Amino acid sequence: MIRTTATLAAALMLAAPAFADGHASGDAAAGEDTFRQCVTCHVIESPEGETIAGRGQANRQAPNLYGVMGRQAGSVAEYTRYKDSIVEAGEAGLMWDEATFVEYVQDPNSFLKEYLDNSRARSGMSFRVRSEDDAKNLWAYLVQFGGENM
Numbered sequence: 610m611i612r613t614t615a616t617l618a619a620a621l622m623l624a625a626p627a628f629a630d631g632h633a634s635g636d637a638a639a640g641e642d643t644f645r646q647c648v649t650c651h652v653i654e655s656p657e658g659e660t661i662a663g664r665g666q667a668n669r670q671a672p673n674l675y676g677v678m679g680r681q682a683g684s685v686a687e688y689t690r691y692k693d694s695i696v697e698a699g700e701a702g703l704m705w706d707e708a709t710f711v712e713y714v715q716d717p718n719s720f721l722k723e724y725l726d727n728s729r730a731r732s733g734m735s736f737r738v739r740s741e742d743d744a745k746n747l748w749a750y751l752v753q754f755g756g757e758n759m
Contacts (some may be wrong), residue, residue, distance in 0.1 A: 635749035638750075640746035640751070647663075647747070653673065653674050653675050672691070674751050674754070678751070681700075681703070694732060695732060715740075717735075718730070
């Protein structure tokens with residue numbers, strides 16, 4: 610029992626740096642590189658209107674990702690082109706955290722079909738992030754820009 614407790618304590622201490630901020634386990638610098646694939650559709654724009662990343666409002670085809678952490682899915686008021694399924698998922702309680710974001714961006718349609726238990730559910734996002742590591746890195750990059758507890 611003592612050996613198990615000591616092993617668990619050691620594992621938690623080693624994992625602590627990865628979860629130090631409580632929000633992201635990925636590498637934000639690598640996530641910035643990954644975000645370059647997202648700027649065709651997404652922007653990170655502060656509430657003051659400053660474009661932090663992306664091409665700005667004029668070319669935006671998808672919601673602003675500023676403040677995505679802790680936000681209800683399908684709820685950016687300024688974005689009016691959401692598909693019904695993502696709005697429905699948000700209304701059913703889908704909030705963006707690392708786990709849901711990572712799963713969603715790797716296969717948006719499959720995620721929504723499972724989340725809503727609806728084989729007809731569709732996402733407006735056709736792009737897929739290639740790997741779980743890339744998705745975690747992307748999340749680590751995004752959570753720097755607003756969101757819950759910020």
